[in-house]
Amino acid sequence: MTxxxxxxxxxxxxxxxxxxxxxxxxxxxxxLGLTGAVVYLYLFKFVxxxxxxxxxxEAGPYGSLQLLAEVGKWLQKExxxxxxxxxxxxxxxxxxxxxxxxLIFVVIPAGPNAVIADLATGIYYVLAxxxxxxxxxxxxxxASANKYALIGGLRAAGQLIAYELPMVLAVVGVVITxxxxxxxxxxxxQASGEIFGWDGIGNPFVITQFIGFMIFLIAVQAELTQTPxxxxxxxxxxxxxxxxEYTGIxxxxxxxxxxxxxxxFAAVASTLFLGGWAVPESWGISRDAMHWVGPVVISTKxxxxxxxxxxxRFTFPxxxxxxxxxxxxxxxxxxxxxxxxxxxxxxxxx
Numbered sequence: 001m002t003x004x005x006x007x008x009x010x011x012x013x014x015x016x017x018x019x020x021x022x023x024x025x026x027x028x029x030x031x032l033g034l035t036g037a038v039v040y041l042y043l044f045k046f047v048x049x050x051x052x053x054x055x056x057x058e059a060g061p062y063g064s065l066q067l068l069a070e071v072g073k074w075l076q077k078e079x080x081x082x083x084x085x086x087x088x089x090x091x092x093x094x095x096x097x098x099x100x101x102x103l104i105f106v107v108i109p110a111g112p113n114a115v116i117a118d119l120a121t122g123i124y125y126v127l128a129x130x131x132x133x134x135x136x137x138x139x140x141x142x143a144s145a146n147k148y149a150l151i152g153g154l155r156a157a158g159q160l161i162a163y164e165l166p167m168v169l170a171v172v173g174v175v176i177t178x179x180x181x182x183x184x185x186x187x188x189x190q191a192s193g194e195i196f197g198w199d200g201i202g203n204p205f206v207i208t209q210f211i212g213f214m215i216f217l218i219a220v221q222a223e224l225t226q227t228p229x230x231x232x233x234x235x236x237x238x239x240x241x242x243x244x245e246y247t248g249i250x251x252x253x254x255x256x257x258x259x260x261x262x263x264x265f266a267a268v269a270s271t272l273f274l275g276g277w278a279v280p281e282s283w284g285i286s287r288d289a290m291h292w293v294g295p296v297v298i299s300t301k302x303x304x305x306x307x308x309x310x311x312x313r314f315t316f317p318x319x320x321x322x323x324x325x326x327x328x329x330x331x332x333x334x335x336x337x338x339x340x341x342x343x344x345x346x347x348x349x350x
Contacts (some may be wrong), residue, residue: 023116030295031105035260036067038303042310043259050314071252079248082145089143094246094253096136101257103129104264109184110277111294112287122183123175126268127168130223133261134160137232137242144245152241155321156232159222162328163229167219169336170212173343174205174272187276202280206273211339213273215332217305220265221312222328224258228316229324262306270301 014022044066048055056063081087107122109115119125134157141153175181178189186205193203206213222229225241233241243254270276277294279285285293319327 020116027105027116028102030110030299031102031260031263032256034263034299034302035256038263038306038310039067039259040064041303042307046307046310047314074252074255075249077248077251079250080245082245084145085245086143086145089139090245091250093136093139093143094243094250094257096139097133097257098253098260100129100132100136101261101264103132104261104268107183108264108267108271108298109187109294110298111291113291114277114295115184118184119182121181123171123181123186123268123272126183127164127171130261130265131160131164133223133257140246141242144242146245148240149242149244152232152244156225156242159225159229159232159324162325163219163222163332166215166328166332166336167223169333169340170215170219171272172336172340173209173212176340176343176347177205177208183271183276187271187278190275191278192281199280199282202275202278202282204273204275209273209339209343211335213269215336215339216269216272217308218327218332220262220269221309222324223265224262224309226258226262226309226313228312228319230318231321231324262309263302266302266305266309267298269305270298274301274305276301 040063044055044063056066059065059069081090104126106116107119107125109118137156137160138153141150141156144150174186178186180186180189190204191202193199195201195203195207225232233243243251246254277298278290279293279297
């Protein structure tokens with residue numbers, strides 16, 4: 001019988017709620033660990049080197065503890081609620097956004113058994129829960145009783161709704177190819193696949209679904225409201241957008257949510273287009289070994305894709321609002337529909 005890293009724990013005959021709680025805690029630890037890693041690696045160092053500076057160097061070796069210092073600083077700041085704000089909605093909004101982010105991690109597999117919930121409709125679930133962040137952003141914009149926050153919230157809602165559609169359509173090509181919505185099935189199809197009879201690298205869908213991959217990454221950039229899609233938080237126009245009135249720990253929640261969402265979407269893209277946690281079966285790595293290798297593989301792929309997101313963020317200029325909407329409705333959506341049509345035709349023919 002094959003053993004996974006969870007089997008010694010399951011051998012203790014844990015109750016269902018105990019087993020689930022343990023998986024959730026491990027998932028949260030992995031999500032927060034990766035989020036902290038990309039913040040330090042890209043926001044503190046990568047961007048600094050792009051701008052010919054060193055970045056933070058004082059807190060820990062090479063500034064490695066800077067993130068902990070930042071968290072400590074924000075936890076000590078006064079948590080202010082505007083006098084005219086809707087206090088209940090204002091307070092709940094950050095939690096809605098953060099919850100939407102962490103729910104994505106529930107179905108992302110990091111190994112043969114390393115998944116919190118292996119749902120048959122996994123990718124459908126991911127696309128559904130990721131859209132909940134729109135509600136939290138609208139709540140923040142409206143409840144702040146600030147015109148800049150409201151404008152930022154409305155901009156964000158219009159942008160996220162526009163780019164969710166091409167994101168969904170970009171995934172359809174992969175679903176048609178595999179014939180399943182389950183993320184483990186999508187990973188297995190890429191690991192066991194072949195390209196013109198050659199199985200040296202399996203069949204990563206980034207090759208056959210390259211158009212879908214590019215559309216998905218562009219939509220992710222827009223979903224994160226990062227440059228060149230940062231109209232909802234345009235500093236020169238809206239100060240800080242929908243979270244302009246947030247301070248202290250609630251602002252920290254928005255900060256964590258932004259980078260955790262980047263990691264989550266990068267992990268989803270890695271699963272859909274880059275083979276996820278698996279390596280090609282032709283490499284001969286046993287399933288037992290993949291219980292330990294898998295988390296490293298998908299984490300590496302996700303971190304690399306987050307690096308692409310940050311490179312775009314600090315390289316390209318901001319779109320105008322009309323350019324942003326035109327790209328989604330007149331560019332990405334027709335292209336995604338064409339990709340679906342071609343994929344379906346090839347699926348039927350071959």
